[in-house]
Amino acid sequence: MTNAEIAAVFEQIADLLEFQGANPFRVRAYRTAARTISELTEPVAELAHAGPDALTELPGIGADLADKITTLVNTGSLPLLEELKAQVPESVLTLMRVPGLGPKRVAAIYNKLKIKTLEELREACLQHKIRDLEGFGAKTEENILKGIEAALLATQRILWCDADQIVQEILAHLEGTKGLRRLAPAGSYRRGKDTVGDLDFLAVADDPNPVMDRLAKYRAVKDVIARGDTKMSVVLQSGLHVDLRVVPEESFGAALQYFTGSKEHNVILRGMAKDLGLKINEYGVFRGDKRIAGREEEEVYGALGLPWFPPELREGRKEFEWAAAGSLPELITLEDIRGDLHMHSTWSDGLATIEEMAEAARKKGYQYIAITDHSQRVSVANGLNPERLLSQWNALDQLAGKWRNFRILKGVEVDILEDGRLDLPDEVLNQADWVVASVHFGQNQSREEITRRIIGALKHPAVCAIAHPTGRLLLERPAYQVDLDAVLRAARDYGKMMELNAHPRRLDLDDVACAAAKAYGVPIAISTDAHSINGLEAMRYGVLQARRGGLTKADVVNTLPWGELKRRLPRYRR
DNA sequence: AGAAACCATTCTGACGGGTGTCCACCCGT
Incomplete structure (x- = not known):
């Protein structure tokens, strides 16, 4: 299990x-x-x-x-x-998905009216049976009826990259509102979580009303759920919730800290404040009635003797231990990246030629890329057999002198076959500069089998790294069964690397696994798996995930020049 | 249910806004 x-x-x-x-x-x-x-x-x-x-x-x-x-x-x-x-009939738990219904109210509804399903609940609302229950009224009944639709819409999470689009649009929409002084996105979006459940915005304004009015007019708003003096909640047509909080200028930092979370991080922080005889809320840090900090986040943390935490680390995991030890990591940034070690070309299922990919990478300031087209078994992707691969590498030799200070590595994404063998012969793999191995077939095998296959690939002298090591597709397909801990230990033992796949639907290794890899001393390559020029832009998503895992420049190998990178691999050592 | 210290008892994750009904409940980080 x-x-x-x-x-x-x-x-x-x-x-x-x-x-x-x-x-x-x-x-x-x-x-x-x-x-x-x-x-x-x-x-x-x-x-x-x-x-x-x-x-x-x-x-x-x-x-x-x-x-x-x-x-x-x-x-x-x-x-x-x-x-x-x-x-308890299991279906009763689905009633708690209705916004506004928690355990107490659902228990009342179930115990008094024997309602077990959303359908029965809808009936009861239409027959006005809910409003007669103690603690309920006509308005609640109406809201439940509305909420049932929302529950059926099954408020899905969205990818961080999709959230980013909406966030930028809303920021642009609110920008320039009369009396708006500061505006910032917060919540799990700001923490860079790979999927986002709702959007949170924080504003400072002379008067909250123009900002709230303006948000209500955003093109995708379907409904205003709540609106008070400082807080507003709207729901978009897609079902996504957007919360806006307006605070005074002197509370901006405290409110941004609170609204960025995570909840777990906030609970620990507020507990620490309590121990110091202080109180933290979204309006500031207080000693008694006196506000001692709040305008900027740095002040809020500083009032407790803490450093400012990058939002990506605020998950209530190790960050406070690190801060106490003075070892908060200096997180990797996009600017640290010098190359991209996983991408496809028109030779297999990519949309751009090798030269187009290379030009695009050079424009990004990279020093090298690896072309890693699929191997023969992935026939739907036009995977390369040994002859075509060798001929691709010949073509790369022809290109070799074309650029100064830029290099295209002879690479391949070789499939780890169902029986554990690699999809290309050793004498071919041995000629590559860079080999990533990955599982595409037999994803339904047992945990033991898949783990054995991946560890077997890590053991192969030609293999440099395992690509998208869990095979998950966010919001779509769970990871295959694999003992990732055993895989990471094997990577450590064989001196190999692991890929953090930067594609916004993949992002595996995830944040927790990145931290585990780091703890084992396993180097990470952040790679885009680009199938087009635009696909190279995914690097930022990979870097964001790496930051959540606490990775620094030193933990990520494609921050190094290729010459140094290769010396980290056993096959290049003497 | 865990954990600390009191080995039977006590405390345990912080804090506040909005809503609807009459103080509780739900929600958000």
Whole structure:
């Protein structure tokens, strides 16, 4: 059983317990455990086999949860979950997806009216049965009816790159509003999370009303959900929520800090403030009634003796430990990148010629690129057999003298076949400058098989890195089953590298895996996997993800000149 | 449910806005 599956069980238990009105701290214990487990790199199942002590050493896991994990790992199920499911029809939990309905109200609706589905809830609203319940009224009933539509729309998350487009559009739309003094996007968008659930904007204005009026007029706004003196929520036609908060100038930093989050980061920060006899809210840092900071984020953190945290690190993971130790990483930037080590050309399924890709890369200031077209097995992508690949490399030799200070590496993205063999013969692979290996076929194999295939590829002397190591497609397809921890250890042992695929739908390794790779000392190559000139622009998404993983320039190999990069690979060492 | 220290008990993640109904609930970071 994978960490993600165990975490999902605990999340479900938390939902069911919450619905039953259980002790909120008990509910939180399950949620905390779920988060801990899902962010762990090593498989919890292995810890479970090592014995209960290995599990209870994890923060937030005590004797009881350790026992439940062990049961889950050994039997694949959990009696508590089965009991809860028997007591609460699972469909009731979908009622909590209706905005405005939490555990208390859903419990009331279910207990009094025996309503179990969204359809039954809609009926009850239309027959005005909801408004007669204690604590409910006509207005609530109306809002529930509206909310059901929203729940059915299934408020999806969107890719960071898509969020970026909308954010830029809204910023441009609000820019120039009368009395608007400052404006900034916040939330998970600002933290650079690979997918974004809603958009948050923060403004300073002489009067909030013109700004709110203007947001309401944004072309894609469908509905204004709430509007008060300082806070406004709208929903776009796509179902995406946009929140706007307007604060006084002297609170801008505190509000930006609060609104950027994450929630977990804020909770820790505010707890630290409390210990110092201070209070932090979105209006500032307060000692008693006296505001001692708030205009800029630096002041807010500074009031607690903390450095300013890059938003990408504000996830409530290790950042406060790093700050205490004075070892907050200096994160990599787009300007540090000197080359791109994964891209395709018209030789396989790319849209641009090698020369076009090279010209575009040179314009970006790169010193080198690797052309890594697909190997023969990927026939739908016009993958290259040995003859065509060698002929491509001949063509590269012809181009070699064309540019000064720019180099095209002879590369290939070789498939790791279902049986673990590589899709090209050794004598061909050995002639390449740069080889990335990846899994495209047999993604449904067992965790053991896929892990063995990838580790086998890492062991091959010609292979430099594993490309898109989990195969996930964000919002589309989950990662294949793979023991990433074992893969990272193998990369360390064989002196190999791992790719962070910068394509905005992939972005694997993810942030947590990047941090794990760094901890093992495994170098990362951030590569775009571009299939067109425009695809090269994806580098910024990869860098953003790397920053979330706490990577510095030194952790990323394509910040190096090629000459230095290659010396990091065993095959080039003597 | 975990964790600390009180080994049975106590505390536990911070803080505030908006809404609808009458103080609670839900929501956001």
